Every structure is written in C-alpha cells, then in structure tokens.
Amino acid sequence: MTRHIRHAALFCALLLVALLVNAARVQVLHAEAYQANPANRRDAISRYQQPRGDILVADRPVTGSRDTGEHLRYERTYRDGPLYAPVTGFASQEYGTTLLEHTEDGLLSGAAPLLAPLPLWNEFTRSRNAGGNVVTTIDPAAQRAAYEGLRSRKGAVAAVEPSTGRILALVSVPSYDPALLSGNGRTAREAWVRLNADPDRPMLNRAVQRTYPPGSTFKVVTAAAALDAGVVGNLDEPTDSPDPYTLPGTTTRLTNGSGGCEDATPREAFVWSCNTVFARLGVSTGVARMKATAESFGFNDTDVRIPFRVAPSTFDTSVDRAQLALSSIGQYNTRATPLQMAMVAAAVAGGGQVREPYLVERTTRAGGGTVSTAGSRPVRRAMHPATALRxxxxxxxVVRDGTGKKAAIPGAVVGGKTGTAQHGLGNSGTPYAWFISWGQGGEDMEAKVAVAVVVEDAAANRREISGGGTAAPIARAVMEAVLKPGARRPTG
Incomplete structure (x- = not known):
C-alpha cells in the first residue's frame, strides 16, 4: 500500500512540475506572442477602463473622457475639436493616436513608469496609474484669432514667442473634429473613410507636416546671409541690379511683380520685394554662405520635434548658379513649414538667436504634482546681432511703407515680410500667399510674438492672391491677440 502511495505522489509531483514548466513557457517564452495576439483584449480593456488624462490650454482642458458603459469603457472627448486638432491630434480606440495624443500617450493613459508611486510598483500590482495631464504653451486667444482669420481658406498659421520658443498658436484649415474617431463603432469607421477620402486632407497638420515654397519671405534669410558675408554693406546704396535679370548661364529672364527694382537699394528691394535684386544677391553670396545661413535658421534639420515630428524644411545645396538665384527668392527646391518661417521671423526679433520651438510646457500627475517641465531650450545663432538689428x-x-501695411497695429512696433510663392507645372498653380512678422507692444522691452501665415486658396482669383492682402491681416489678428493689454502669457 505504501509503495502505491509513493508512486501516486511521484506522479502528482511530475504533473506539478509539468504545469510549472508549461506556465513558465507561456509566461516567459511566448508572452510577447500572446500579448500581441489580436484575440487578446486584456490590454485594450485595461487601457480604456479608466479616464484618460487631459491636454490643457491656458490651464483649461480641451479634452475629456466619456463613460460608454462598454468593455472599452472610456472614450475620448474634445472641446473645440477642430480648433485644437493640430495640437491634440486624436486618440481613437480603433485607429490609435496622433500628435500630442501620441507622443504623450504613456502619460495620458497612465502607463508611464514616472507616474508610479514606487519603482516597479505596477509590475507587482498589475495596476495602472491615473492618467497624467499635458499643459501646452498655446495662447487660446492667438489660436482662435488664427483659426477665425483663415475661416474657409485652406492654409496654416504658426506663432511663437521669440524669447523662449514657446508655440503660441498652431492652426491648420480645413480641420476636423477628433471626437468623430474616438470610438470603435460604425460612426468612427465612416468618419475615418470620409476624412481620408477628402481631397482637402483635413487631418493633415499643414503648420508642421507640410512644406511650401516660401517665396519672398525667404528673402529674410538671403538678406541675413548677404549682410553677414559683407556682400551688402550700405542698405541705401544702389545694387547695380538689372530688371529683368538673366539667370546665370541661361537665357531665362527673371522679372518683378512691381516696378522700380532696377538698380534698387537693398532697402527698396526688401520693402518692394524685388526678385531680381535678391536673386542676384544670392548668387553673389554663394552656395556655401547661403547654405550655412539657411541651416543656422533651421533648414535641412531632419530631427525637429515639438514633441511630435516636424517635416524638414529644405534648402537645396546641389545647385548651379541659376538654381541658386531661384532658391534665394524662395523658389526652385526651397521648401518650408509655417513653423519654420515663424522661427525665421523670431530670429530677427530675438537679436539673431533661434530658440528651439516647443509645445509642452509641463506634464503633471492627476493630482497636480509636476512630472516634467520644458526647462531651458537650446539656442543657436542664425546671424550677427548687428545683422538682426538691420x-x-x-x-x-515693409509694414510702414511697403507691401505689408495691412499688418500694422496702432501703438505697437511690427515688422513683416510678404511673399507670393509660385508652384505647379510651369507655375500654373494658384500662388501661395505668405506673410511672416513679429510684434512688440509699445511698452514691451522685446518682441512678444512672431507669426507665419500661408494661404493656399485654390478657389481664389489668381490676381487677388498676395501675402500683403491675403495673409497679413491674419498675422495682424494673431499679434493683436497676444499684444493686447491683459493678454494671457503661457506660464513656465
């Protein structure tokens, strides 16, 4: 009898060992496969079992969570969704996350290790912390002024604070309501198909994800390169520039949109946006100096993040002299995002320094405790301080006497540059209207805002498109929103 008991006990022990080995195999060797299996909904159910943290503008949430009572219990909601979509992106149970909802997903969902009360606490308890909050740098008045300024026009606006790099406005039109994609049912699927099929691409963040030929606004960069290189000394000395200007090595003649450009001074050429003068200045400055200056402003940088990725703005360096002439007036292969051109204006306003742009001021726990702050931002010199002053x-x-008069603000100091960028086969496309600017209040010691506006209105009359007439009033409205007395400043 004892022998049979011993055999039974040994058999049970073997079964126990087999169970432990199999459990180890499942939990260690095949854990990732089971975790990634589409049939495993544990992680999704856990993820949506609690409200998501919020994204805040001026300390007020522009996001929320709605209890659906379903397995994936909490669904994302948005306040003024189309207005803030270029900032928040979307958080969808079906299609994932984009923009801030994506880059800050760990914190917002509660999965970030920094939210745990103790290291490895969640590994032992199998729990998830309450989602944290993301406080943005956006100025709500500037954001709304940009959005309402564009109205039904297709385009984008970016505004930054020159002294810090804080992004004050980031607008893209047409926009969409991210709430349409939040769930996982028929409504979300139909919205997804409709938005992706829309030829106007409302989910494209034109302020940071699309590049445009910057046209004459790039003449700020060309002027900086020419001044730093000593190609231009006296702003009021005639440049001996012909009108039209024959591009080097070709028979192609470059003309101007206005008269008075022949032999114009640099000041006159800048105010009246003379293509011939600046194309010739770019050629005289040379590819190497033009490249160095463009890159010091941020062109050709493939790693700009705010924290989500910004499309690289480009200045082609493999060009001949004719192509360099066109590149120097913001044509040929020169491309820029609105955010990049806002940084160009900010560098002028900031004494020649470029500060890295950023969108997140700080992140906090659900209870309000700080998780991280933006801290000091890297600074690089785009031009000599004396060049920035000039x-x-x-x-x-340009704003006082030239093409940018519609950007003038009574009682404020405003500088600007207009641009009308040709594009399309044989320049057949409706031109893009650009305006970049900076604004300083009458009692301010430094400029408080730099703005870039681009309007790509395919429905507009070609003759009515101009940076000064179409884009400058939008920039003025954004600057007024920031400069007006009592305007809220982003908090550090």
Missing amino acids: LRELMRG
Whole structure:
C-alpha cells in the first residue's frame, strides 16, 4: 500500500512540475506572442477602463473622457475639436493616436513608469496609474484669432514667442473634429473613410507636416546671409541690379511683380520685394554662405520635434548658379513649414538667436504634482546681432511703407515680410500667399510674438492672391491677440 502511495505522489509531483514548466513557457517564452495576439483584449480593456488624462490650454482642458458603459469603457472627448486638432491630434480606440495624443500617450493613459508611486510598483500590482495631464504653451486667444482669420481658406498659421520658443498658436484649415474617431463603432469607421477620402486632407497638420515654397519671405534669410558675408554693406546704396535679370548661364529672364527694382537699394528691394535684386544677391553670396545661413535658421534639420515630428524644411545645396538665384527668392527646391518661417521671423526679433520651438510646457500627475517641465531650450545663432538689428529695420519698413501695411497695429512696433510663392507645372498653380512678422507692444522691452501665415486658396482669383492682402491681416489678428493689454502669457 505504501509503495502505491509513493508512486501516486511521484506522479502528482511530475504533473506539478509539468504545469510549472508549461506556465513558465507561456509566461516567459511566448508572452510577447500572446500579448500581441489580436484575440487578446486584456490590454485594450485595461487601457480604456479608466479616464484618460487631459491636454490643457491656458490651464483649461480641451479634452475629456466619456463613460460608454462598454468593455472599452472610456472614450475620448474634445472641446473645440477642430480648433485644437493640430495640437491634440486624436486618440481613437480603433485607429490609435496622433500628435500630442501620441507622443504623450504613456502619460495620458497612465502607463508611464514616472507616474508610479514606487519603482516597479505596477509590475507587482498589475495596476495602472491615473492618467497624467499635458499643459501646452498655446495662447487660446492667438489660436482662435488664427483659426477665425483663415475661416474657409485652406492654409496654416504658426506663432511663437521669440524669447523662449514657446508655440503660441498652431492652426491648420480645413480641420476636423477628433471626437468623430474616438470610438470603435460604425460612426468612427465612416468618419475615418470620409476624412481620408477628402481631397482637402483635413487631418493633415499643414503648420508642421507640410512644406511650401516660401517665396519672398525667404528673402529674410538671403538678406541675413548677404549682410553677414559683407556682400551688402550700405542698405541705401544702389545694387547695380538689372530688371529683368538673366539667370546665370541661361537665357531665362527673371522679372518683378512691381516696378522700380532696377538698380534698387537693398532697402527698396526688401520693402518692394524685388526678385531680381535678391536673386542676384544670392548668387553673389554663394552656395556655401547661403547654405550655412539657411541651416543656422533651421533648414535641412531632419530631427525637429515639438514633441511630435516636424517635416524638414529644405534648402537645396546641389545647385548651379541659376538654381541658386531661384532658391534665394524662395523658389526652385526651397521648401518650408509655417513653423519654420515663424522661427525665421523670431530670429530677427530675438537679436539673431533661434530658440528651439516647443509645445509642452509641463506634464503633471492627476493630482497636480509636476512630472516634467520644458526647462531651458537650446539656442543657436542664425546671424550677427548687428545683422538682426538691420533686418528688424527692413521688416519695419515693409509694414510702414511697403507691401505689408495691412499688418500694422496702432501703438505697437511690427515688422513683416510678404511673399507670393509660385508652384505647379510651369507655375500654373494658384500662388501661395505668405506673410511672416513679429510684434512688440509699445511698452514691451522685446518682441512678444512672431507669426507665419500661408494661404493656399485654390478657389481664389489668381490676381487677388498676395501675402500683403491675403495673409497679413491674419498675422495682424494673431499679434493683436497676444499684444493686447491683459493678454494671457503661457506660464513656465
């Protein structure tokens, strides 16, 4: 009898060992496969079992969570969804996350290790922390002014604070309501198909994800390169520039949109946006100096993040002299995002320094405790301070006497540069209207805002498209929103 008991006990022990080995095999060797299996909904159910943290603008949430009572219990909601979509992106149970909802997903969902009370706490308890909050740098008045300024026009606006790099506005039109994609049912699927099929691409963040030929707004960069290189000394000395200008090595003649450009001074050429003068200045400055200056402003940088990725703005360096002439007036292969051109204006306003742009001021726990802050931002020099001072003078002249008069604000100091960028086969496309600017209140010691506006309105009359007439009033409205007395400043 004892022998049979011993055999039974040994058999049970073997079964126990087999169970432990199989459990180890499942939990260690095949854990990732089971975790990734589409049939495993544990992680999704856990993820949506609690409200998601919020994204805040001026300390007020522009996101929320709705209890659906289903397995995937909490669904994302948005306040003023189309207005803030270029900032928040979407958080969808069906299609994942984009923009801030994506880059800050760990914190917002509660999965970030920094939210745990103790290291490895969640590994032992199998729990999830309450989602944290993301506080943005956006100025709500500037954001709304940009959005309402564009109205039904297709385009984008970016505004930054020159002294810090804080992004004050980031608008793209047409936009969409991210709430349409939040769930996982028929409504979300139909919205997804409709938005992706829309030829106007409302889910494209034109402020940071699309590049445009910057046209004459790039003349700020060309002027900085020419001044730093000593190609231009006296702003009021005639440049001996012909009108039209025959591109080097070709029979192609470059013309101007206005008269008075023949032999114009640099000041006159900047104020009236003379293509011939600046194309010739770019050629005289040379590819190497043009490249160095463009890259010091941020062109050709493939790793810009705010924290989500920004499309690289480009200045082609493999060009001949004719192509360099066109590149120097913002044509040929020169491309820029609105955010990049806002940084160009900010560098002029900031004494020649470029500060890295950022969108997240700080992140916090659900209870309000700080998780991280933006901290000090890297700074690089785009031009000599004396060059920046002279460019400020030139940009003020554009608003005071030239093509940017519609950007003028009573009681404020405003500098700007207009641009009308050709594109399409044989320049057949409706031109893009650009305006970049900076604004300083009458009692301010430094510029408080730099703005870039691009309007790509395919429905507009070609003759009515101009940076000064179409884009400058939008930039003025954004600057007014930031400069007006009592305007809220982003908090550090």
